[in-house]
Amino acid sequence: MNATDARKATGIGAAVRRKEDFRFITGNGNYTDDINRQGQAYAYFVRSPHAHATIDAIDFADALAAPGVLSVLTGKDVAADGLGGLICGWLIHSKDGSPMKTGAHPVLALTHVRYVGDHVAVVIAETAAQAKDAADLVNVSYGELASVSAVAQAQDKAAAQVHPEAPRNTCFEWELGDRAATEAAFSKAAKIVRLDFANNRLIPNAMEPRAAIGEYDKGTGIYTLHTTSQNPHVARLVLSAFVGLAPENKLRVIATDVGGGFGSKIFIYSEETVCVWASKKVGRPVKWVAERSESFVSDAHGRDHQTHAELALDANGKMLGLRVKTIANLGAYLQLFSSSVPTYLYATLLSGQYDLPAIYCEVDGVLTHTAPVDAYRGAGRPEATYVLERLVETAAREIGMDPAEFRRRNFIRKFPHQTPVIMAYDVGDYEASLNEACRLINYADFPARRRESESRGMRRGIGFSAYIEACGIAPSAAVGSLGAGVGLWESAEVRVNPTGSVEVLTGAHSHGQGHETTFAQLVSDRLGIPIDNVEIVHGDTDKVQFGMGTYGSRSGAVGMSAIQVALDKVIAKARKIAAHVLEAGEGDIVFEDGRFSVAGTDRGMAFAELALQAYTGHKFPTSEIEPGLKESSFYDPTNFTFPAGCHIAEVEVDPETGVVRVEKFVAVDDFGNIINPMIVEGQVHGGVAQGIGQALLEHAVYDPETGQLLSGSFMDYCMPRADNLPSFDVGVTITPAPSNPLGLKGCGEAGAIGSPPAIINAITDALGIRDIAMPVTPERAWRAARGL
Amino acid sequence: MYQFEYHRPKTVEEVTALLARCESPKILAGGMTLLATMKQRLAAPSDLIDLQDIPGISGISADAKNVTIGAMTRHADVASSKEVARAIPALAYLAGRIGDPLVRHRGTIGGSIANNDPAADYPAACLGLGASIVTNSREIPADDYFRGMFETALKDKEIILRIVFPIPQNAAYQKFPNPASRYAMVGAFVSRSAAGVRVAVTGAGPGVFRMTAMETALAKTFTPAALDGITAPIGEMLQDMHASGEYRASLIGVMAKRAVASLTG
Structure with missing residues (x-):
């Protein structure tokens, strides 16, 4: 195979099989639980069995005396060592200008527990079983208090208070948009469509539970944390600067292979903090691996909104304005980005794909005695899409217009487009994806399919969802102005070895996304070298200088753009070296298919030869050009990217049992340019599966009286399984993103963002009803079918 | 899971003898509910008596x-x-x-x-x-x-x-x-x-x-x-x-x- 063919096989646009999968599927991955350190001890956490209680006393004498126990530590020990609490990195202001209100988030609870699963003490022992046995012997005297878990009750005057700092459990009362302009739009409306709905609470359930090993080196004073993180540098920054465990130069965070995150591994939790801290106290490495039951109660949950929304239309079916009031459950404590998810990641997307002249959104963030709620695949955008696409479909039905036609009538068609809610869309073609989705599902023949279903006593419905989201987060200045405590650039370092192989160090983090393949495809393509000559290094703060990690579908648009810029610098320097070695002017050097050559001649050299020249330094003036070939980049995007598309679901409902079967699901997405279509399709499949999970199956339920998590295992929390899903039809349309050099938009979350309203729109169509709550359990559909 | 004694008797008589002798025994017949319950520490039998070696009680x-x-x-x-x-x-x-x-x-x-x-x-x-x-x-x-x-x-x-x-x-x-x-x-x-x-x-x-x-x-x-x-x-x-x-x-x-x-x- 020559260089051109090799690049076609492994370069941009090729469906290259994932390089990392061999080690994963043969059991050779290196997950945190696969790592064992010399002399390692084990931590087990004593957790609150109550949703809300005072901690009156902790008697751990028996636990300390139990076999194998090295130490029992409580919040008092944390406080005595002067450690800070866990933080929220995004400051939100209420409409009156006051900063958000909440209480401190201690690493181990001090005076109160505030949700079932809250961290009360840790037992460290020789074995995990001994730690767990001894934890049974820790006798905590609780003073049980009333609790509140439901978002709808949190602000009641009589509701139990989560933190005294936040009266009426209200963390913030935030707004976005122009209230007066929206009121004016509504006053002119020919038709107003109103809906009230909940966005059901979800539990992420990554395949690999959270885990950590903390280790302290007495000789150097350096701590090492192996953990399941989507952003190891951010973990190090928070643990250093805010918790105060150790300065950054004395703390190394390693998160190499991570088995799924979906957002839940962005955050800095008590468990890894304690493992690092305790490793010095007990003088041993300390390991903790979550049991699945612990994941249910202590991983950050997602969604949990209560919303009232109104859409104003003129007499011709043109949208005039949108008014939304949402109450968002934040849980008992603010996690790292809790406050941004239901605000800037939510309301900024409420314009959808539509030319909506006026939008006003109010969001109250409320605290409850439940696990913290933070980003979960889509983070705010699924909630926004649900609000808008449910309203849009309902509006189309109520004015008697075809839902596709109604959307066409309101699509944004001129770019750039400034929405009334901050975002400036740069490019898109919404009708293209709608039309392609209609073609793939054969929309015109739906009535025949419906008749066929009805002939079998079934009810068939079709539902659209034309979503938009903001990815590639994000321009640092933009997020800074909105309250973020960090910049959201990304870094890359391209190290060319003397033999022409390449290591790329990236600040993005792969926990299932396939970066080792897609990032290598970019390098293979740009440098014209085989993909196997490229190694992608991530997830170690001692290797990668800094990085912001992976979430918000940012690795392609931001992370790969950083690599692209670093590659540009490598090529620029290599070109200079080539000019000297080939004795030509720099302007005459052509770099094509992995070869530097002098234009119009047969003189040239392969990339590997150039690399060797760079490191020997024999044939160019090292006083003018430094030896070596290594370049880095800190890339900050100029805008968000705006993936958009159209999902169409077709469902069949059995009115006797209420069982909903998703018969067809079409997703046509515009992700801009695509590096690896197979991986992109896989991301869509996974996202749609999670979206269908939210629409039909998944529900985190707290008992309203006791605050106990009722759906605390897979016996009661229903994850989507293969037999719940149809074979997906996935298509693409492409408008390259102008805001980054590769034209990428991001594909990681779109499936979970677009799909839930498509499913609910299809079910409401099938049953001829206005609304139905997620998840649509068989009983809910059965009741709806019977008009109950 | 708490500590327990594991027995693998060869006859029904041995099973009944163990049942009589042990403090809070449980019979293990596959364990698809019992083991999960024990792992969650919701059951703590002193002894598990596994029936799988007893001839004539399967098939x-x-x-x-x-x-x-x-x-x-x-x-x-x-x-x-x-x-x-x-x-x-x-x-x-x-x-x-x-x-x-x-x-x-x-x-x-x-x-x-x-x-x-x-x-x-x-x-x-x-x-x-x-x-x-x-x-x-x-x-x-x-x-x-x-x-x-x-x-x-x-x-x-x-x-x-x-x-x-x-x-x-x-x-x-x-x-x-x-x-x-x-x-x-x-x-x-x-x-x-x-x-x-x-x-x-x-x-x-x-x-x-x-x-x-x-x-x-x-x-x-x-x-x-x-x-x-x-x-x-x-x-x-x-x-x-x-x-x-x-x-x-x-x-x-x-x-x-x-x-x-x-x-x-």
């Missing part, structure tokens, strides 16, 4: 009248048994829908009916076919054996050896699984034989039970329509976060009709 045999299944026979073996498929295909079908492949290769029929989970499948087959539960001391008709939620007629030191299923004229099982656990939210087992029609329901109530009104109606006219208007008492149904009593009661009718429909073509 399937059939004659003209009965299918006999040893207590330690795994669900997967029932599901794939040619004898069961020939004599009582509904029983093979039922066994093939218990849990998942891992459960079906570890769990046993004896373990299932000794535990008598209100949402388990096998109790519906036992009651719906009028099976006999043969123990080391007696033979118990299914009608007397199931006593409500996790309760059976088994006495201390009584061990199930085999279950004898009379071969019906035909039978069908319709299961509506809980979407999360895939246990039966409602399962209806309908059989027809010289002794009459039986309709047994699992998942819906605090234990498996017979729908005698349906049996009477079907004995007159064996059609789905014969079940129109026959409802289970809502107040006696289970209620949980997945389904109300009203919904479960409705599903009984739907599942029973579908079972009958599958037999009437």
Whole structure:
């Protein structure tokens, strides 16, 4: 195979099989639980069995005396060592200008527990079983208090208070948009469509539970944390600067292979903090691996909104304005980005794909005695899409217009487009994806399919969802102005070895996304070298200088753009070296298919030869050009990217049992340019599966009286399984993103963002009803079918 | 999981001796419920007495009248048994829908009916076919054996050896699984034989039970329509976060009709 063919096989646009999968599927991955350190001890956490209680006393004498126990530590020990609490990195202001209100988030609870699963003490022992046995012997005297878990009750005057700092459990009362302009739009409306709905609470359930090993080196004073993180540098920054465990130069965070995150591994939790801290106290490495039951109660949950929304239309079916009031459950404590998810990641997307002249959104963030709620695949955008696409479909039905036609009538068609809610869309073609989705599902023949279903006593419905989201987060200045405590650039370092192989160090983090393949495809393509000559290094703060990690579908648009810029610098320097070695002017050097050559001649050299020249330094003036070939980049995007598309679901409902079967699901997405279509399709499949999970199956339920998590295992929390899903039809349309050099938009979350309203729109169509709550359990559909 | 002693006796007599001697023993017959409960520290037996080495209490045999299944026979073996498929295909079908492949290769029929989970499948087959539960001391008709939620007629030191299923004229099982656990939210087992029609329901109530009104109606006219208007008492149904009593009661009718429909073509 020559260089051109090799690049076609492994370069941009090729469906290259994932390089990392061999080690994963043969059991050779290196997950945190696969790592064992010399002399390692084990931590087990004593957790609150109550949703809300005072901690009156902790008697751990028996636990300390139990076999194998090295130490029992409580919040008092944390406080005595002067450690800070866990933080929220995004400051939100209420409409009156006051900063958000909440209480401190201690690493181990001090005076109160505030949700079932809250961290009360840790037992460290020789074995995990001994730690767990001894934890049974820790006798905590609780003073049980009333609790509140439901978002709808949190602000009641009589509701139990989560933190005294936040009266009426209200963390913030935030707004976005122009209230007066929206009121004016509504006053002119020919038709107003109103809906009230909940966005059901979800539990992420990554395949690999959270885990950590903390280790302290007495000789150097350096701590090492192996953990399941989507952003190891951010973990190090928070643990250093805010918790105060150790300065950054004395703390190394390693998160190499991570088995799924979906957002839940962005955050800095008590468990890894304690493992690092305790490793010095007990003088041993300390390991903790979550049991699945612990994941249910202590991983950050997602969604949990209560919303009232109104859409104003003129007499011709043109949208005039949108008014939304949402109450968002934040849980008992603010996690790292809790406050941004239901605000800037939510309301900024409420314009959808539509030319909506006026939008006003109010969001109250409320605290409850439940696990913290933070980003979960889509983070705010699924909630926004649900609000808008449910309203849009309902509006189309109520004015008697075809839902596709109604959307066409309101699509944004001129770019750039400034929405009334901050975002400036740069490019898109919404009708293209709608039309392609209609073609793939054969929309015109739906009535025949419906008749066929009805002939079998079934009810068939079709539902659209034309979503938009903001990815590639994000321009640092933009997020800074909105309250973020960090910049959201990304870094890359391209190290060319003397033999022409390449290591790329990236600040993005792969926990299932396939970066080792897609990032290598970019390098293979740009440098014209085989993909196997490229190694992608991530997830170690001692290797990668800094990085912001992976979430918000940012690795392609931001992370790969950083690599692209670093590659540009490598090529620029290599070109200079080539000019000297080939004795030509720099302007005459052509770099094509992995070869530097002098234009119009047969003189040239392969990339590997150039690399060797760079490191020997024999044939160019090292006083003018430094030896070596290594370049880095800190890339900050100029805008968000705006993936958009159209999902169409077709469902069949059995009115006797209420069982909903998703018969067809079409997703046509515009992700801009695509590096690896197979991986992109896989991301869509996974996202749609999670979206269908939210629409039909998944529900985190707290008992309203006791605050106990009722759906605390897979016996009661229903994850989507293969037999719940149809074979997906996935298509693409492409408008390259102008805001980054590769034209990428991001594909990681779109499936979970677009799909839930498509499913609910299809079910409401099938049953001829206005609304139905997620998840649509068989009983809910059965009741709806019977008009109950 | 707490500490326990593990025993692997070779005879039924050794089992009874251990049961007499140990402080709080539990019999292990696959362990698909017991081990999970122990791992969650909700059960703490002093001793586990594993029955898997005892000869003669696993395997399937059939004659003209009965299918006999040893207590330690795994669900997967029932599901794939040619004898069961020939004599009582509904029983093979039922066994093939218990849990998942891992459960079906570890769990046993004896373990299932000794535990008598209100949402388990096998109790519906036992009651719906009028099976006999043969123990080391007696033979118990299914009608007397199931006593409500996790309760059976088994006495201390009584061990199930085999279950004898009379071969019906035909039978069908319709299961509506809980979407999360895939246990039966409602399962209806309908059989027809010289002794009459039986309709047994699992998942819906605090234990498996017979729908005698349906049996009477079907004995007159064996059609789905014969079940129109026959409802289970809502107040006696289970209620949980997945389904109300009203919904479960409705599903009984739907599942029973579908079972009958599958037999009437």
